[in-house]
Amino acid sequence: MLLFLEQCLNGLQFGLLLFLLAAGLTLVFGIMDLVNLAHGSLYMMGAYFGATFTALTGSYLGGIAIALVATLLLGMAVEVIAMRRLYGRDHLDHVLGTFGLILFFNELVRLIWGPAGMNLTLPGWLNTSIEILPGVNYSMYRLAIIVVALGVALGLYLVVMRTRIGMLIRAGASNREMTGALGINIKLLYTFVFGVGAALAGLAGMMQAAILTAQIGMGENILILAFVVIIIGGIGSIRGAFIASIFAGLIDTVGRAVIPDVLKLVLSPSAASTAGPALSSMLIYLLMAIVLVVRPAGLFPAPGNR
Amino acid sequence: MSALLQVENLAKRFGGIVATDDVVFNIPEGELHAVIGPNGAGKTTLISQLFGQLMPDSGRVTFAGTDITRLPMHQRSALGLARSFQITSLFLDLSVLDNVALAVQAHAGHSFHFWRDARKQSELRDPARAVLDRAGLAHLGNRSAAALSHGERRQLELAMALAGSPRMLLLDEPMAGLGPEESARMVDMLRELKRKYTILLVEHDMEAVFALADRITVLVYGRVIASGPPDEIRGNAQVREAYLGEEDHVEGAVNG
Amino acid sequence: MALNLRTLVAALLVLALLLVPVYAAFIGNNFILSVCTRMVILAIAATSLNLIMGYGGMVSFGHAAYLGIGGYVVGILAFEGIYSGFIQWPLALVVSAVFALVIGALSLRTKGVYFIMITLAFAQMIYYVGVSLSRYGADDGLTIQRRSQFGDLINMSHKATFYYVCLACLFITLFVVWRLVNSRFGMAIQGARSNDTRMRAIGFPTYRYKLTCFVIAGTICGLAGALLANHTDFISPAVMHWTRSGDLIVMVVLGGMATLFGPLIGTVAFLALEEALPFVMSKTIDPYFIPSGIRPSEYWQIILGPLLLLVVLFARGGIDGFLARISDKEPS
Numbered sequence: 052m053l054l055f056l057e058q059c060l061n062g063l064q065f066g067l068l069l070f071l072l073a074a075g076l077t078l079v080f081g082i083m084d085l086v087n088l089a090h091g092s093l094y095m096m097g098a099y100f101g102a103t104f105t106a107l108t109g110s111y112l113g114g115i116a117i118a119l120v121a122t123l124l125l126g127m128a129v130e131v132i133a134m135r136r137l138y139g140r141d142h143l144d145h146v147l148g149t150f151g152l153i154l155f156f157n158e159l160v161r162l163i164w165g166p167a168g169m170n171l172t173l174p175g176w177l178n179t180s181i182e183i184l185p186g187v188n189y190s191m192y193r194l195a196i197i198v199v200a201l202g203v204a205l206g207l208y209l210v211v212m213r214t215r216i217g218m219l220i221r222a223g224a225s226n227r228e229m230t231g232a233l234g235i236n237i238k239l240l241y242t243f244v245f246g247v248g249a250a251l252a253g254l255a256g257m258m259q260a261a262i263l264t265a266q267i268g269m270g271e272n273i274l275i276l277a278f279v280v281i282i283i284g285g286i287g288s289i290r291g292a293f294i295a296s297i298f299a300g301l302i303d304t305v306g307r308a309v310i311p312d313v314l315k316l317v318l319s320p321s322a323a324s325t326a327g328p329a330l331s332s333m334l335i336y337l338l339m340a341i342v343l344v345v346r347p348a349g350l351f352p353a354p355g356n357r
Numbered sequence: 358m359s360a361l362l363q364v365e366n367l368a369k370r371f372g373g374i375v376a377t378d379d380v381v382f383n384i385p386e387g388e389l390h391a392v393i394g395p396n397g398a399g400k401t402t403l404i405s406q407l408f409g410q411l412m413p414d415s416g417r418v419t420f421a422g423t424d425i426t427r428l429p430m431h432q433r434s435a436l437g438l439a440r441s442f443q444i445t446s447l448f449l450d451l452s453v454l455d456n457v458a459l460a461v462q463a464h465a466g467h468s469f470h471f472w473r474d475a476r477k478q479s480e481l482r483d484p485a486r487a488v489l490d491r492a493g494l495a496h497l498g499n500r501s502a503a504a505l506s507h508g509e510r511r512q513l514e515l516a517m518a519l520a521g522s523p524r525m526l527l528l529d530e531p532m533a534g535l536g537p538e539e540s541a542r543m544v545d546m547l548r549e550l551k552r553k554y555t556i557l558l559v560e561h562d563m564e565a566v567f568a569l570a571d572r573i574t575v576l577v578y579g580r581v582i583a584s585g586p587p588d589e590i591r592g593n594a595q596v597r598e599a600y601l602g603e604e605d606h607v608e609g610a611v612n613g
Numbered sequence: 614m615a616l617n618l619r620t621l622v623a624a625l626l627v628l629a630l631l632l633v634p635v636y637a638a639f640i641g642n643n644f645i646l647s648v649c650t651r652m653v654i655l656a657i658a659a660t661s662l663n664l665i666m667g668y669g670g671m672v673s674f675g676h677a678a679y680l681g682i683g684g685y686v687v688g689i690l691a692f693e694g695i696y697s698g699f700i701q702w703p704l705a706l707v708v709s710a711v712f713a714l715v716i717g718a719l720s721l722r723t724k725g726v727y728f729i730m731i732t733l734a735f736a737q738m739i740y741y742v743g744v745s746l747s748r749y750g751a752d753d754g755l756t757i758q759r760r761s762q763f764g765d766l767i768n769m770s771h772k773a774t775f776y777y778v779c780l781a782c783l784f785i786t787l788f789v790v791w792r793l794v795n796s797r798f799g800m801a802i803q804g805a806r807s808n809d810t811r812m813r814a815i816g817f818p819t820y821r822y823k824l825t826c827f828v829i830a831g832t833i834c835g836l837a838g839a840l841l842a843n844h845t846d847f848i849s850p851a852v853m854h855w856t857r858s859g860d861l862i863v864m865v866v867l868g869g870m871a872t873l874f875g876p877l878i879g880t881v882a883f884l885a886l887e888e889a890l891p892f893v894m895s896k897t898i899d900p901y902f903i904p905s906g907i908r909p910s911e912y913w914q915i916i917l918g919p920l921l922l923l924v925v926l927f928a929r930g931g932i933d934g935f936l937a938r939i940s941d942k943e944p945s
């Protein structure tokens with residue numbers, strides 16, 4: 052039971068991490084109608100920036116702050132140099148062009164940081180565990196991720212629902228022409244949104260880097276998961292992305308814990324321990340396939356989107 | 358003897374908008390039945406339901422004695438219904454002749470033929486050329502559909518509906534965006550078609566409607582407010598009221 | 614067929630492919646033969662993707678799955694002691710077809726970007742099935758001890774023979790695709806790409822034509838998978854990784870979508886770029902970096918990535934489209 056609680060918390064933590072990635076992706080997808088495969092590269096760059104700047108400054112929080120700004124700027128640069136030329140093209144062009152960017156960033160990382168991964172060392176106060184219930188300890192760091200990500204989610208919600216910029220973003224997500232008609236500097240808005248999305252992805256990357264390591268290609272598998280999440284949640288919907296992320300995180304993590312045990316009932320222990328994680332990785336894709344078969348345009352299709 | 362097309366209590370809502378509200382009418386074989394109404398009255402939505410592009414919330418559509426309310430488009434097409442689109446819908450990356458030949462092919466048995474060159478089959482190309490000829494496009498057969506002018510695209514739009522040798526045509530504003538000369542030619546062509554086909558015609562050009570229609574149904578906010586022969590519609594007070602914004606339109610048709 | 618630049622390039626390419634083993638024997642180096650075998654096999658896969666993506670407008674982001682399925686059928690049968698190619702190959706095709714049927718039947722309910730993503734999802738599921746096959750090497754893959762046996766008919770282990778088998782498969786594929794896209798079936802497929810609603814309005818049940826096309830493409834790619842497994846004597850989930858599906862898309866677009874020889878040209882160009890870019894960089898850029906101790910040629914994908922972006926932005930018709938434009942300008 053306690054183990055189950057821990058698994059659920061881990062699932063929540065992973066789901067929230069996924070949300071940070073999915074939020075930017077769904078905004079960019081919903082507003083600019085851009086399929087950005089290179090979003091995972093920004094996640095990776097965030098991880099490497101985080102590892103580098105925390106090591107350079109010797110301060111964890113300081114390094115993370117610098118890394119966040121760096122990913123924001125990188126994202127805006129990528130938007131100005133490459134992405135804005137892809138708006139209005141068809142999705143195949145997006146897939147192809149941003150696929151090229153993935154190759155570029157992977158190689159760039161190898162050139163700058165070398166092929167080996169990079170560790171992001173946590174300060175002592177994060178690298179402990181904390182008693183969440185009497186007799187139940189849980190990783191302080193994972194808890195911190197949950198708190199930070201929930202804070203970001205809340206902040207995003209407030210910005211999108213309550214501010215002028217948020218209104219523009221919502222207007223853009225449901226009706227591109229209208230935003231244009233309002234005479235808003237669309238170009239600037241797009242660059243800004245893309246940059247924020249990049250920073251969020253980078254934040255997810257640097258938080259994950261301390262649990263695993265910063266690695267080349269680390270963004271690719273999780274990017275696909277993030278896509279699954281925004282498709283399930285409905286393209287352009289932050290709330291849909293939030294719900295679907297948590298759902299996906301829980302399914303993935305709890306599945307990983309439960310499926311091997313279930314498999315052991317029918318398979319040999321060694322076969323079950325290989326097949327278990329792989330089959331639980333499949334669960335999310337299975338979920339998406341089922342959702343799309345039943346609802347070909349996702350669970351919460353945004354009204355203005357095709 | 359029942360009508361070729363029977364529409365019973367058809368209804369469709371989009372959220373709060375009632376696009377089709379308990380619509381009832383019949384079209385007997387050989388009739389040219391015009392549906393008129395202001396923009397947003399639900400004319401396109403009505404055609405889409407008759408043709409299966411949209412499914413009605415309730416009601417029934419019967420064509421040639423068959424209940425087609427829930428049939429997919431291609432089966433309606435096989436039964437002899439054909440439609441043209443208000444917003445031109447062509448195969449822009451194929452040639453004009455290919456466009457029509459595809460429509461012929463659709464009704465020449467299934468297309469699970471994997472080997473022979475379809476562009477060399479006279480049983481597809483000849484009827485397609487004949488239809489192009491009737492639509493006045495014979496000289497443009499090898500042109501890419503994307504290279505046609507707006508007027509020519511409207512003609513091709515109609516030609517594709519004809520190519521499947523239908524029993525009944527559902528025409529959604531065939532004259533939309535045409536100049537006076539092109540319009541006159543289209544009216545001539547519709548008069549020609551009227552002799553051969555049963556037609557449901559949605560059109561804004563009142564002059565054309567009153568010149569061509571055997572009967573007219575007036576749709577406002579999804580509702581049928583009047584239905585009858587042109588003379589009766591001309592004198593209908595409700596219709597005049599509904600057309601307040603476009604009064605001179607009806608006036609023109611009435612006097613002209 | 615007019616003799617223009619396009620057909621000339623295609624003809625030269627075919628001729629060059631025919632002569633590769635001769636050249637390899639002449640210089641006594643089998644490396645080039647191995648590279649070209651791979652090229653030919655991937656060209657089959659790219660041609661099959663072009664059938665659905667270029668002609669049919671179905672952008673599948675999971676086409677590499679069939680490379681894996683075909684490969685695993687061969688690998689697993691070999692592992693279980695069944696070496697006969699007469700069993701392995703037909704089975705590889707049938708299993709690929711069945712997978713394509715199921716995946717296509719479900720995926721084709723969606724459109725646009727949802728189709729891209731659902732095909733990706735199915736490919737990911739199959740990828741993870743591969744990872745979970747602990748009996749067959751799981752993540753590490755499965756070494757194939759003996760290549761497919763065709764009695765005394767063909768010796769697959771002979772490099773030049775195997776190359777010609779692959780090349781024959783490619784030519785047959787190209788011929789079949791050529792007939793297919795010009796047949797009534799092909800017209801129906803292209804109509805559905807161009808305007809699916811209108812196709813249904815004029816009376817085509819487009820779903821079943823698209824599904825059939827999807828199955829044909831999957832089957833052909835399964836053949837490529839069986840060949841690839843024989844070529845590398847190895848199969849692992851890595852051939853099904855989503856980036857491999859991305860590579861296939863790149864090959865098709867690079868060469869030119871919805872053209873017969875486009876995917877072949879694209880595959881050759883892509884793999885040649887993989888081989889040539891590092892070489893060219895080592896001769897041109899590396900000397901300037903000697904003091905720093907860095908060899909830029911090792912990081913050639915830094916050039917390849919932006920190059921792909923440039924192709925997307927400025928050369929949408931791919932190489933074939935580029936050739937077509939040049940030949941149109943030539944005075945005839």
Ligand SMILES: Nc1ncnc2c1ncn2[C@@H]1O[C@H](COP(=O)(O)OP(=O)(O)O)[C@@H](O)[C@H]1O
Binds near residue numbers: 395398
């Ligand atoms: N797919 C749709 N979703 C929501 N509302 C729609 C849709 N299609 C049409 N409508 C609404 O239904 C009404 C009728 O539209 P339409 O049939 O196009 O009118 P008409 O062809 O007579 O101009 C309009 O108010 C229109 O906004």
Ligand SMILES: [Mg+2]
Binds near residue numbers: 401402443
């Ligand atoms: Mg209309």
